[in-house]
Amino acid sequence: MTDFSKLKTDKLFINGEWQDSQGGDMHAVINPATEETICDVVQGSAEDVDKAVAAAKEAFRSWRTTSAAERAAFLNAIADGMEKRKEDLVQAVSQALGCPTHITKWLHIDGPIYAMRYYAERTALMDKTEKVGHSLLIREPIGVCGFITPWNYPLHQFVGKVAPALAAGCTMVAKPSEITPLQDYVMAEIIASAGLPTGVFNLVPGAGPIVGAALSAHPDIDMVSFTGSTRAGVEVAKAAAPTVKRVTQELGGKSPLIITPDADLEAAVRWGCEDVFINSGQTCTALTRMLVPAERYAEAVEIARKVAEEVALGTDSSAFMGPLSSSRQRDIVRGYIEKGVAEGARLVCGGAETPEGLDKGFYVKPTVFADVTNDMAIAREEIFGPVTCLIPYQDMDEAIAIANDTEYGLSSGVWARDADSAMPVVRRIEAGLCFVNGGEFNYDAPFGGYKRSGNGREFGEAGLDEFIELKSVQLPA
Incomplete structure (x- = not known):
């Protein structure tokens, strides 16, 4: 059984370091099978979001210019770390969500590890160019991303956002659900051990109306990716609208x-x-x-x-x-x-x-x-x-x-x-x-909905496309 007291859940992970929150409030993570507290997790503030976004913005200057081979190596190193700490990931999801461990392994963990390696193999797509008449189309990373992930498939949706963003050359700030945040702490440790440059990945847990709203509205966030209810997705889109950032959403269903x-x-x-x-x-x-x-x-x-x-x-x-x-x-x-x-x-x-x-x-x-x-x-x-x-x-x-x-x-x-x-x-x-x-x-195919179930796609090559800006270069005829 994983001892989650050893995780630094009283800290935020910003600019490659475990740091205190400007807010400092704590939220109990409850095991829904026993109704007992697993641990307490710090709740970030809008000021913490500012700090994390500034770190990600600074890191983007150099991360965007890394080679596809370098990014692939980092993604594979993260996948290796996930394999080594698979039991920690299983316990993190199972204990906070309540899914039996023997199901958690194949339903919640194996697929995300595969997806991390999938995007490692596709970093080279960013170097792909296309000639259209006298124009050249080139791909560039969209920039700093804000990720708001759900409690029901927390690692699945974490990797569905983080892996293609890293492959594209983006930097990010992640906010897990207050109900199931533990796997994000394990992933932050794995990412740090993989040697990812400081500021590329930042973790700020907290309440949706505070941390989620700050990420959605932040002027230095270039894209926000949200998974959750349609009601909350509408609020994210409203908050993002004044800064005209890209918004992708995976929302509700009644299938x-x-x-x-x-x-x-x-x-x-x-x-x-x-x-x-x-x-x-x-x-x-x-x-x-x-x-x-x-x-x-x-x-x-x-x-x-x-x-x-x-x-x-x-x-x-x-x-x-x-x-x-x-x-x-x-x-x-x-x-x-x-x-x-x-x-x-x-x-x-x-x-x-x-x-x-x-x-x-x-x-x-x-x-x-x-x-x-x-x-x-x-x-x-x-x-x-x-x-x-x-x-x-x-x-x-x-x-x-x-x-x-x-x-x-x-x-x-x-x-x-x-x-x-x-x-x-x-x-x-x-x-x-x-x-x-x-x-x-x-995981090789795109995932996303029609109508009020959201917009954009995750996984597959289409999942990478969400993090790409296309530049059209007009060459002399």
Whole structure:
């Protein structure tokens, strides 16, 4: 078990040094499985942001001119450090988020390590030039970046921002969520050990309305990348607007899974339920609206019931689902379950009551609703908990209409007879991501949403593009 008291969580990491905060307030990080305090983390201030941004701005002068090979070496050294301290990263995420450790490893840690090496291999793309008529297109880093990352996939989103930014030649200030900040402290130590030049990476934890707002509005921040709720994303965009900085956002979702009439119903429903229950439903891409052919609806409901009742809760090696991240999140999810019942949806299994034998910890039962209509709050609003809604449809036109009848467009899924027969359905769904017949998340491909689910893309080469300014050089004809 990692001893987090050895982390310098009473300090900020600015300009390559652990420094005191100008504010100095502390925030308790709670283990949601035990309800006990893991450690206290200092909360930064607007003055701390000023100091960190100044360090990043100064570091950008030289970092932007480093060779692609130098940047690749740093990224690979960071990835090596992540491998060496994998158990620390696993414990940092698992203890603060509540995800069982055996799931945390593959769900939260392995992918980010791969992504760090992925961007090490693509630093040379910054040297790529293109001739267009008598013009030459060259790529330059956008500058100083502010990163505001979420609590539900904290290392995933940290690397999705930091790795391509480093590859492009940008410098940065990172603000983790107050709920899950520990992996950022481990990463700061790894980054320092890798020898990254001072000021390139800076860490200022703190509250969103203070540190997040200061980063978003800061005149010397050239880009802000935010992952979180749509409501908070709007505030970030408003704060950033006066300085006309680039803003990329990965926001909320209420994603559909369309199961076609010729699909393997058992496989489709099981996968769809497990997609919602993994990480205790705290996944922005979770396919929380399961659209099923009306003629197979009763069968699908019974399969969903069976899957939910099989889910083991806890944090040991037999558990599939841990607690919610906080007492607040638990209460929000329970409130939605109660609202679903009040709206007339049929509670198939689960519910708002405390799971038996789990009086300690912020647990919520895996919950299945049937007889849901798309105008209900549980079908329209992001619950961010282990709650899935089954909705029947008569034909594919109705399924598409229900799927697209949402303000969100982050993710989607189609389960059909095979991938080829799924593609006509995929092309009609308004979402930036689509999982076909259980396809897995791919760090080589871009990730991002349509509509109010955000703008911009992370991961893949498109993730690097977000940190690039294109310069058009007009040469003599």
